[in-house]
Amino acid sequence: MTAAQVKGAMGPTSFAEMARLSGEFADWHNLLYKATWLTGELNLDAVRHAWRRLCLRHDVMRRSFVSADEAFTSEGMVSEVEFHTADSDAEGIELMGRILGTPFSLDSPGFSRIAVVQRSERRHLLGIAVDHIISDQISWARIRGDFAEFYNRALVGDTDDVAQENTYQNFAAQQRSRFAGAWGEERRAFWHSYAEEFGTYPPRFQVGAEHRGEPKLRVVTRDLPADAKARVHAFSLEARATPFAVTSASVLAGMREVTGDPLVGISTNQHGRMLPGTSQTVGLFVQTVPLHLGLEVRSPLETVREVFLRTHDVFECSLPLRVAGRYWNEDLMVPDQEPGLYMALNEDLPSSADLPPLTGTEAEYADLDIKGGKRWPETVVVEWNLYETGPRLSAYYNENYFPGAAVEQLLEAAERFALPDGNGTMGRRPASRHPGAAAASFGASR
Known part of the structure; x- marks a missing residue:
């Protein structure tokens, strides 16, 4: 899937995006990631619902780039939950490291990914990675908090769509407009x-x-x-x-x-x-x-x-x-x-x-x-x-x-x-x- 195949809206890039697109901050230190072992009842359908609603709430999760000056925000999802299995914890860690550790391409849609590696019915490794172009520590706190909220709401049958909040596209346009004055x-x-x-x-x-x-x-x-x-x-x-x-x-x-x-x-x-x-x-x-x-x-x-x-x-x-x-x-x-x-x-x-505990599970940090x-x-x-x-x-x-x-x-x-x-x-x-x-x-x- 390419950005051109998904309905969306064109808009300006922010100055931070322009810096990244022009080569600044291009090192792998821009790859932010977190993985957590979850022990207990993990509902995979709720994980999928939570990720979908998170991406719909925050338009930057659906953002890609046409040029250093122009961005494209898709209306639909640009990343899905990956599901894998592993026979040991070590294999699960190694697999998650390869999944999350792949740098994002600036000419592909989306700068986030999520994966679940199942070890057993009651043990899963959950990992999320985002490119620093769309996130910092404050953004990360909002992403992980909203994900946990949507997961817990999905468990009780609340899977309605959500309204966008504080769109990044509007921010980029506002920044460009004010910069010119x-x-x-x-x-x-x-x-x-x-x-x-x-x-x-x-x-x-x-x-x-x-x-x-x-x-x-x-x-x-x-x-x-x-x-x-x-x-x-x-x-x-x-x-x-x-x-x-x-x-x-x-x-x-x-x-x-x-x-x-x-x-x-x-x-x-x-x-x-x-x-x-x-x-x-x-x-x-x-x-x-x-x-x-x-x-x-x-x-x-x-x-x-x-x-x-x-x-x-x-x-x-x-x-x-x-x-x-x-x-x-x-x-x-x-x-x-x-x-x-x-x-x-x-x-x-x-x-x-650091990924908030999901209802029915206990969380344990995983070092990748x-x-x-x-x-x-x-x-x-x-x-x-x-x-x-x-x-x-x-x-x-x-x-x-x-x-x-x-x-x-x-x-x-x-x-x-x-x-x-x-x-x-x-x-x-x-x-x-x-x-x-x-x-x-x-x-x-x-």
């Missing part, structure tokens, strides 16, 4: 001034960095105090800022301390929901934006406030900068350049039942080994994980490029900034190292 000019002025002040991309974390063979992942983790989350939140209240501003400021200040460079910068994610009425629109995907510290060395509170105000401006004006830059003849992102340091904040543990994930050999990825149990601060980096001592010093400085003790200095503790561990939150997403 004052809204777009405001963003152009902001990013032009931002690039003039800081350059077009955050500088690399170049503390003795040198390629010494094939990239080799290393993970350094610092176990944080049990009350780390409460302390970061208290700091944010005192600074009249957000926990994200506190943790971002800590990494920026740590970079400044380690490198001696007053004009440091990091890359982070923003979910691109700045247009009215788009907070629950499925399909808005993560955009990477740069954050910087100014030249002046300030107190921790002042630094956090500065970062908070900067994040507000940066996120409010966020656009896929490479695509927007082409319109404005501004090089706002350097093509094919890795971020020198990428920072993320997580406050909730990845759930072992899907090859081809994004590799950033010249980027340090720092994660503040403020879990209620086991909070930690981690860095993922190529140990054949970055000196480990500098990475560990960065983490120590970031922790000391965000979690000072009563004397204003954090007592130092040894870092616990877990070589070879991988960031495993929701497949291979950024």
